Amino acid sequence: MSQVQTGIIILAAGKSSRLGQAKQLVEFNNKNLLQHTIDQLDELMDCVSVVVLGSNNLEIINKINFKNSSKIINSEWEKGMSSSMQTGLKFLMLNYPDLQQVMLLLCDQPFVDGKLLKILLEEKEKTQKGIVCCSYADTVGVPAVFGKKYFDALFQLNVKEGAKKVILSNQEDLEEINFPKGAVDIDTPEDLENLKSGFSGS
Template sequence: MPTAVILLAAGSSSRLGKPKQLLQYQGQTLLRRAAETAVAAAAGAPVVVVTGALHEELLPELVGSPVLAVRCLNWAQGMGASLKTGLFALESACTTWASVIVMLCDQPYVTPVLLDQLEASYIRTGQPIVAAEYGAVRGVPVLFGAEVLPLLHELPNEAGAAQLLRQHPQLVATVPFPEGAIDVDTPEQYAELLRSEALPINRQ
């Protein structure tokens, strides 16, 4: 059974001062890069992109991509609201899927290979939740099996997926992803990302 993907892109980027979804990295916006990663990993399963603070502004970045863009009207309440909006859209679609990966658009080192590793670990371990692990953090991207989707529906609007990982550690398997610690929330972090882009190791 395929794995669907929910890509959360609803925030206002208040700490950054401009939409992080539209920042350029390696010739693409972060949103387009994340959407293409999600589509490649989903391999025909549905991909839902959840917008919020911006919607019309982000749609041009999704043109030609086989994703469903939905707007979370109460995005400002928190990540849980956006996640549940995406989950409702998936469950309303006339498609079949057995698990869902939740990912963000501001982790530029997420790849289809990593998302495939989450799915492989889910199958291999039988654990209903598989999270990326960086340092002492278990977080996104994270896969949820169908058996734990009721927990997502019960998630408070102001909480994120990390709350479920803390509340139910016995249900969680992990996949190492040291680069998961690199995201883009501030101008300094974006500048550091661009500096790293120029390094030879990132030209491959």
């Protein structure tokens, strides 16, 4: 992989109101979900990363090893995920002016691993597509990589829109990676019970 300046944004700001506890700290396979996500970056080269926090940030900071990732707090996290994504992107662009692409990650997709993230970046370089994303459950979504030309579109999303809008609006410039287990995320107590009961999402 060439020396492309890649930024990674881990979105971990939500309150997890439906779950009833901070999903960032939910334990799975003897590790909390946010720590698992951060640890997957160990396999990536030539990347910079930032974790965007919001609700429960003090509790989370005390229980996470952020390693080489920066951590920032989105004071407007209650506006939604796009607000946190934009906060992370602003931080990366300010601190790394040569940034050429950005990868978006959630902290509650327990089956995302370093191998998948490497495939996304490799496909982005190989295909020269502007966006590389994952496909699962008859839809597309994150993890996803967006080239610099889509930064403006990400900033233009309103609070109720997600990065999926940018993906769906630019399908002619899109490469998809099949990732069935991407459908597994943790939003409710039932999701957590399914995960701990061995549900694989495949």
